[in-house]
Amino acid sequence: MGSSRFFMLCFITGLVSFSMNFDAHEAREFLVGGKENSWRIPTTPNVLNEWAEKERFKVGDVLVFKYDSKTDSVLYVEEGDYKKCNKMKPIQQYNDGNTRIKIVESGAFFFISGANGHCEKGEKLEVKVLSHKHSSPPPSLPPKSSPSMVPPPAQTPAESPNSSAVAPNVRIIGVSTMIMAIWTCFMIVF
Numbered sequence: 654m655g656s657s658r659f660f661m662l663c664f665i666t667g668l669v670s671f672s673m674n675f676d677a678h679e680a681r682e683f684l685v686g687g688k689e690n691s692w693r694i695p696t697t698p699n700v701l702n703e704w705a706e707k708e709r710f711k712v713g714d715v716l717v718f719k720y721d722s723k724t725d726s727v728l729y730v731e732e733g734d735y736k737k738c739n740k741m742k743p744i745q746q747y748n749d750g751n752t753r754i755k756i757v758e759s760g761a762f763f764f765i766s767g768a769n770g771h772c773e774k775g776e777k778l779e780v781k782v783l784s785h786k787h788s789s790p791p792p793s794l795p796p797k798s799s800p801s802m803v804p805p806p807a808q809t810p811a812e813s814p815n816s817s818a819v820a821p822n823v824r825i826i827g828v829s830t831m832i833m834a835i836w837t838c839f840m841i842v843f
Contacts, residue, residue, distance in 0.1 A: 680713035682753075685778060692720035692727065692766070698775035710782045715755050718764075722750030725776075726767030729754070735763035735779065738772035759784035 728743035766776035
């Protein structure tokens with residue numbers, strides 16, 4: 654009787670450890686700029702970043718850039734290239750007019766226009782993605798419901814030609830923690 658209680662306690666501990674490593678947040682899609690065709694030279698230089706600062710981006714969210722593919726593109730760049738509007742060494746280039754980028758890790762990500770002169774006129778975006786530990790908005794800000802948020806796509810980034818992941822992120826810590834907890838309990842009981 655005592656060993657079965659011990660085993661059950663170990664099993665529950667393993668499940669709790671496992672579940673704590675996953676973000677309970679539901680992925681959202683953000684239409685860049687908050688409306689159709691916002692990926693263009695803005696009316697004021699910092700309007701795209703002002704929009705981004707009001708949002709709370711999390712791992713799993715998708716950025717959707719809508720623009721005229723005949724005259725513009727999106728470049729995912731390093732911070733230095735973002736600050737200098739340097740288009741010469743993009744990490745990734747998109748030119749389909751409906752670019753979907755899934756965020757797979759926390760941190761700051763930088764995007765500029767690939768069209769000549771556009772970045773210098775303010776067509777650039779810095780996105781700060783919250784880590785799993787900081788997935789809630791600050792208490793001083795009310796939750797935002799915005800028409801720019803739509804349900805996540807049915808396709809995964811690998812299936813969709815217009816999708817991309819910003820950076821690789823493998824999450825095996827939760828699985829390994831649970832396996833170790835169950836294995837340790839199993840070894841103690843038997």
